[in-house]
Amino acid sequence: MSAATSADALLLEILLRDHGAAGPYQAYRRLRDEQPVLMTDSGVLVLSRYADCDAALRNRCLGKADESLGFRLSQVPEELQRRAMHRFRRTMLFQNPPDHTRLRRLVTDAFNTQHVAEMRSSVITWIDRLLDDMAAADDVDIITALALPLPVNVIGDLLGLPAGDRAAAAPLIRDLVAPLEPSADAAAISRAAEAEDLLANHFGQLLDEKRRHPKDDLLSRLASARGQDILEEDECIGTAILLFAAGFETTTNLIGNGLAALLRHPQQLETLRDHPGLAANAVEELLRYDAPVQTNGRTVLQPTVIAGVSLEPGQVVLTLLGSANRDPDRYIEPEALDLKRHKPAPMSFGSGIHFCLGAQLARMEGQELFPRLVSRFQNLSPAGDPTWRSGLSFRGLQSLPVRVR
Incomplete structure (x- = not known):
């Protein structure tokens, strides 16, 4: 088997395998060693080193489209492709300047x-309330007790989403974003289309209510935009859904992955407990060590050269953020979790003009949560095996049973 064929096979294993607690990191290491700049048989350029990923995400000759379809790992009817996420594709997540600039400008100051x-x-206040609820139990599932409700309610407050709507909307978001996985099949994309229709109906009614009775919240701002900021209906609904999704998906994974890593490294957990002032650096290291978002794709818009490879418009570039975060050319002992690491500076929120809008909010939630959690519960320990979500792009847990008493 040639080196190129072997690397292609390894990439498919990375994309399609359920990696569980160990994560894809051993496979990433092999890819960096064997072929860090990989051109697949389908013409997709895959990058796994920090410098290459950063350069690609900052390259203005690359932009956004529906990169997941570029892998052609499963047969999806074209009509279904068009139906799924058609409002979501009108958001800044899939747009390039000037539309990306216009859509992002409207909400960036929030x-x-x-x-x-x-x-x-x-x-x-939300953290203390949730920790109080946890204290009444012996064992809890951290995902349902803390990692999901904290960011869902924080972004719900910011948006002005009624409290009673939040829990029901969250699982629909999980279905909606499933097509962002390169391995998404027709069944996943069909569920995404159904989820978007349900979310669009709900958020559309809510935005109509905000237009009639605006309040001091982000949905009212979207609904009441005027002049150059006014949004078309699909843009408005799609942006509302995107803000809710982005407000909790990454943060839920940060909390779950971060605590799972600390439980596997009790000395690091004790370090944070003894030195709560390390919280900001600790969050950066947890983001680096087991990134909530593992991949980021781009489409070539203009001829360019990336990592020495000449690319033409329409080709897809896949950056493996989780691999970049373990690049030994960037980090000393990258496989080790070290909350005192000097300037972890992870690639976990991306780079360039599509750098995650909610990165500062996610970081702040983590910085306030982790020291309070490990201080409040002195005997945190695993209460069972964690269950990891399938897929690679969004790495997170379905459940994390933890003993708190």
């Missing part, structure tokens, strides 16, 4: 440093 700082007290 996620800037000053506004995130103003949200800190309400985030702490």
Whole structure:
């Protein structure tokens, strides 16, 4: 078997395998060693080193489209492709300038440093409330008790999403984003189409209500935009759904993956317990060590050269963020979890103009949560085997049983 064929087979294993607690990191290491710049048989360029991933995500000759379809790993009817996520594709996540600039400008100040700082007290209130609920039990599932409800309610407050709507909307988001996995099949894309229709109906009614009775929340801002900021209906609904999804999906995985890593490394957990001032650095290291988002795709818009490879418009570039975060050319002992690591600076939120809008909010939630969690519960320990979600792009847990008493 040639080196190229072997690397292609390894990539398919990375994309299609359920990696569980160990994650895809051993396979990433093999890919970096054998073929860190891999051109697949279908013309997809796969990058696994930090510098190459960063350069690609910053390259303005690359942009957004539906990169997951470029892998052609499963047969999906064209009509179903068009139906699924058709509103979601009108959002900034899939747009390039000038539309990306217009859509992002409307909401960006809600996620800037000053506004995130103003949200800190309400985030702490939610954390304390959820930790109080946990204290009444012996064992809890951290995902359902903490990792999901905390960011769902924080972003729900910011958006002005009624409290009673949040829990029901969250699982629909999981179905909606499934096609972002390169391995998504027709069944997953069909579920995504159904989920988007349900979410669009609900958010559309809510936005109509916000237009009639605007309040001081982000949905009211979207619904009431005027002039150059006014949104078409699909853009407005899609952006509302995107903000809700982005507000909890990454943070839920950060909390779950982060605590799972700390439980596997009790000395690091004790380090955080003894030195709560390490919280900001600890969150960066947890994001690096087991990234909530493992991949980020781009489509070539103009002829360019990436990592020495000449590319033409329409080709797909896949950056393996989780691999970049373990690149030995970037980090000393990258496979080790070290909350005192100097400037972890992970690639977990992407790079370039599509850098995650909610990164500061996610970081702040983690910085406030982790020290409180390990301080409040002195005997945190596993209470059973964790269950990991399938897929690679979004790496997270379905359940994380933990003993708190």
